[in-house]
Amino acid sequence: MKEFVIVGSGPASINCAWSIYRSEPRRPIRIVTRDPFVFSKMVVPSVLKTLKNISQFSPSLPPSALVEYGQEIAGIDVDRMIIFSRCREWNYEKLFIGIGSRQKLIPFSGRRIFYPSRVGDMIELRNLIQEGIKRVVIYGFGMVTLELVDILVGLNIVPVIIFSSPYPLSRIVNRDIGDYLASNFSGFIELYASSEISELSDRHIVTTAGVRIPYEALIVAKGSQENEIQGFELGVNEFFETAYPGIFAGGDAVKVFDIVDGVEKYMHLHSVAWECGYYAGLNMLGARLPFRGTLFRAITKTKRFSITIVGNLKEFDDMEVKCKDGEKMFYCMKKGKLSGFFGYGFNVGIKNILREFLRVYC
Numbered sequence: 001m002k003e004f005v006i007v008g009s010g011p012a013s014i015n016c017a018w019s020i021y022r023s024e025p026r027r028p029i030r031i032v033t034r035d036p037f038v039f040s041k042m043v044v045p046s047v048l049k050t051l052k053n054i055s056q057f058s059p060s061l062p063p064s065a066l067v068e069y070g071q072e073i074a075g076i077d078v079d080r081m082i083i084f085s086r087c088r089e090w091n092y093e094k095l096f097i098g099i100g101s102r103q104k105l106i107p108f109s110g111r112r113i114f115y116p117s118r119v120g121d122m123i124e125l126r127n128l129i130q131e132g133i134k135r136v137v138i139y140g141f142g143m144v145t146l147e148l149v150d151i152l153v154g155l156n157i158v159p160v161i162i163f164s165s166p167y168p169l170s171r172i173v174n175r176d177i178g179d180y181l182a183s184n185f186s187g188f189i190e191l192y193a194s195s196e197i198s199e200l201s202d203r204h205i206v207t208t209a210g211v212r213i214p215y216e217a218l219i220v221a222k223g224s225q226e227n228e229i230q231g232f233e234l235g236v237n238e239f240f241e242t243a244y245p246g247i248f249a250g251g252d253a254v255k256v257f258d259i260v261d262g263v264e265k266y267m268h269l270h271s272v273a274w275e276c277g278y279y280a281g282l283n284m285l286g287a288r289l290p291f292r293g294t295l296f297r298a299i300t301k302t303k304r305f306s307i308t309i310v311g312n313l314k315e316f317d318d319m320e321v322k323c324k325d326g327e328k329m330f331y332c333m334k335k336g337k338l339s340g341f342f343g344y345g346f347n348v349g350i351k352n353i354l355r356e357f358l359r360v361y362c
């Protein structure tokens, strides 16, 4: 029987299922995923600080959804309207592909290397921390690293961070903001900027600058890249339709329109994946609801620091810096319009900032 099939069980897929369910509660939905259970990748690092099983953080699923776990889709036969794994196939009437992204790997292997999106890795690392290891190195300095820093400091570990760029969060913020961050973090983190790992033994890391760093665990957080299904083009239009009849896609795996930059780009954010799923689900039911675009926004609120980022902080004509009650805010302007915001402090109100961006761009 042909039915609505969703590939993947990340936030894009789960919200696609909810979106379908809310409009047509009786319509059966089949979710086919290679995961062993439903979870959101962004909560995986929190395994380090809690003894709870990760499945306790699982998002809820609509009652009309049936999930098939441990199934990796290898290809799509668009003429026969079939998706297939190595040993099974499924007919679809409408298909949503939410295969997301994967973490970038490093060309080293070893018992002491851990990836923050892998549940098993985080459980193993948690056990090592409970046994008393203290020397944890993080490789890469993006948004995920901020969260890891907070968790490790909370566990009385001084994280050591090795990163290839000259300043933290270099893919998202400009040099001034990056230097400001580095100076704030240098009090409780050991930083090695402009460095790559060139050698790795069981006990030491050697950087390209020739520095020898002892370590007991290495967490790799070098960013993410989109997943693909071989031979299948995942470009979508404003309805999240691919070029193939009945096939939709969304989330980390596809480019979305950035209203600030005015271009389509990959935006690997939970909130964006969630939005994609919402629109795609309705459009699978024939709503023809166009997605007008989105904007980069991320908040990392921890016990020690709170960082709010909105829009584009890399390309700008002018930047204004404001300080108030120990909090610091950077406003970037492009062509006379607000184009990026960075706030360091607990009282930075994201709602007002977002409202301001929406006023300018919508």
Ligand SMILES: Cc1cc2nc3c(=O)[nH]c(=O)nc-3n(C[C@H](O)[C@H](O)[C@H](O)COP(=O)(O)OP(=O)(O)OC[C@H]3O[C@@H](n4cnc5c(N)ncnc54)[C@H](O)[C@@H]3O)c2cc1C
Pocket (backbone or CB within 6 Å): 007, 008, 009, 010, 011, 012, 013, 032, 033, 034, 035, 040, 041, 042, 043, 044, 045, 071, 072, 073, 074, 098, 099, 100, 101, 102, 103, 116, 117, 144, 227, 229, 250, 251, 252, 253, 267, 268, 269, 270, 271, 273, 298
């Ligand atoms: C450690 C970490 C922390 C993060 N923290 C934040 C945060 O604080 N805030 C934020 O906004 N974003 C965060 N992100 C990013 C966020 O998690 C992603 O943007 C979001 O999960 C993307 O959702 P998605 O549904 O598109 O894809 P994913 O969450 O990547 O899910 C993809 C799904 O597809 C499945 N799949 C893949 N290929 C196949 C296949 N061939 N066959 C079957 N199934 C397949 C996968 O198993 C998975 O179920 C974080 C990411 C990581 C790794």
